[in-house]
Amino acid sequence: MSVDETGTEHGDAGADEPGWDVDPDDESGAAVVAAVGRQLKAWREAAGLRAGEFGAAIGYGEDQIYKVEGGRRIPRPEFLDRADSVLGADGKLAAMKQDVAEVRYPKKIRDLASVEAKAVEIAAYVAHGLHGLLQTPGHARALFEARQPSYSQDEVERMVAARMARQSIFERSPAPALSFVQEESALRRPIGGTMEWRRQLERLLEIGQLRNVTLQVMPTHREAHPGMDGDIDVLKFRDGSAVGRSYGAFGGRRVTDAKQLRILELRYGIIRAVALTPRETLALIEQMLGET
Structure with a gap:
């Protein structure tokens, strides 16, 4: 999933939505965007187009063109596609979509995805809600839209895209060993409405049947366990x-x-022992699905 792929035309208002500004604290991301901006400016000037003329040709305002060329705004995929066509770059500008693909996501999420991508084993207990690697797009979107102070819709879509990009871990080869323990209450909360809730339960069944994944549910009626303090x-x-x-x-x-890792592993091991087995977990999810 990527952000804003509807292909609609943008004037100044549409192209200048919040959420696509370069994070000043993200030095590596800012360097990528600045390099792309310089290339765009070079191609535009070589074509003999003023910024306003170029913007009109691709459906963006002059101010937005200056922001992108100046490295202050992250260009959207469709921006680069249209620029490539108008400037006759034969795919050279469109190819830069790959360069800015990860920069679209918040730095802390990119860092998390990078760590997850290197792991050969991941063990996770989540005290509240569902782990990000298990969420459907609709579930994640509903969570982000419920945050206060509220995010703009553009920011919501960026964060949903980033969360979904992390899930490429399920397609890795060789596959990492993944273990999740989820509280039952998180599975019973209809985040995003009934239909999205069903999609989420179906997704959990799908993931829980992968050979490299162990999915367990901690029943609500269990007494205290070592995960009560948090994830x-x-x-x-x-x-x-x-x-x-x-x-x-x-x-x-x-x-x-x-020593500290052993303490965490000890706690996680006890949590797994107290939780439902993977077989019991899938049976419970199927039961929930039948009840929705």
């Missing part, structure tokens, strides 16, 4: 290193120390 994540890498985090331990910081 737990442990990621292990090919070189034998690992990183973990729990909001209920070590001040919520990421940890790499072997």
